[in-house]
């Protein structure tokens with residue numbers, strides 16, 4: 001095992017960090033009950049240190065009935081017993097820090113679980129009702145929802161309670177939306193931020209960050225009408241300014257989950273007194289195509305430059321189709337609405353492209369997010385119908401496969417039961433046939449594996465350092481750029497092998513070059529000129 005490197009001391013570590021997303025439930029099962037847990041993460045810290053990541057982002061690990069994989073939080077100050085205890089989380093944060101790895105927690109301010117004490121009291125008729133959006137219905141006897149909003153998971157965004165009122169939930173009915181116009185909602189979240197910063201976390205990921213504030217009149221949604229009744233409302237910026245003041249007192253950072261096609265509106269969240277960073281979903285959604293990727297990269301850099309915020313580069317997370325699968329399909333972009341069962345996939349092609357995409361994203365200026373299993377090149381799994389758990393599947397009437405396919409428990413040890421994820425009980429989601437072929441222990445022995453590529457790439461990546469990118473002239477279908485610190489990244493999308501620029505050293509390539517030293521299709525190389 002490699003020596004852990006001490007955490008970078010600089011206050012601006014997050015500007016160039018490699019941040020690894022841990023979906024605890026599926027990472028490693030320390031107690032053998034079939035569900036991943038903090039003991040499992042602690043046992044795998046050497047894997048993460050050896051990989052060379054700078055920080056871990058934990059998807060919600062709080063007390064939760066798990067109706068949306070933990071994004072339905074019943075208590076922000078408690079760890080779900082299936083995952084461990086608060087004392088264990090504190091140990092994990094400290095141990096990771098000793099291994100040079102910072103911790104980012106995930107806060108879900110738009111909604112809580114229907115089992116959260118506030119919502120239970122609200123249903124019992126308590127004053128907590130004002131903390132949510134309860135309204136009488138429309139139509140005879142109030143039988144119709146108060147407005148036409150739809151849940152992001154499909155179906156109406158309203159559910160009726162026994163006394164006849166309706167409450168708003170932009171996601172599942174078990175996730176009632178909070179009313180951000182209420183001061184107690186703001187106060188509580190500010191306290192929760194302090195609670196986790198006090199426990200030594202370095203940052204916070206903000207779930208559904210552009211959805212919190214609603215038009216107080218809750219009007220019908222009308223296509224094309226501005227402002228939107230609940231997406232990207234101006235009032236949100238005031239919330240994030242107050243959060244920033246708290247983070248600054250701890251040197252903490254924020255990363256916002258902001259899905260917004262309008263780049264100017266997106267950039268507003270990254271002003272110097274608001275969020276430090278936000279996920280780059282235009283890069284994630286972009287098809288595998290030289291000119292479209294170049295446009296996405298240029299657009300990203302242009303929107304970030306004036307506000308001085310670093311870009312982030314994301315290929316995958318716990319909500320989207322895994323990279324090697326997406327890149328092996330006819331449509332290599334990502335769109336929630338386009339997901340369906342049985343999409344033909346060429347995994348060999350997808351893997352080749354995902355390897356090249358890894359080198360591309362790790363060479364760009366800014367921070368990079370890796371989702372657990374991406375370093376193993378895991379494909380999206382087709383979960384048998386009876387085993388699917390994701391509410392997105394059920395709320396679509398069963399047509400959307402949902403997001404479980406990227407949440408399958410990780411394979412660690414090829415020869416162990418359940419590929420080394422756990423021991424006694426079967427994992428909470430089934431692992432497909434052949435999963436152990438992806439096991440980390442097997443890949444560690446194979447210099448041609450995805451894991452070896454990621455390890456080597458993260459080892460070499462500091463050569464790229466910070467600083468701008470300059471595009472180099474390249475043939476049609478080839479992207480080539482140099483970074484200020486010297487190294488060059490070349491990616492060939494075209495079907496003819498490409499001549500590499502004259503170079504003194506080949507640092508790394510995502511696949512073998514041709515016999516005469518050219519770069520094959522769907523391959524990337526890092527060079528010193």
Ligand code: ISL
Pocket residue numbers: 068071072108152153171207208257259318319336
């Ligand atoms: O569903 C979408 C589009 O139809 C997305 O834009 C969605 O709003 C976004 O992915 C929000 O996701 C986050 O919040 C959800 C949770 O289920 C996801 O796992 C989380 O990443 C609700 O908390």
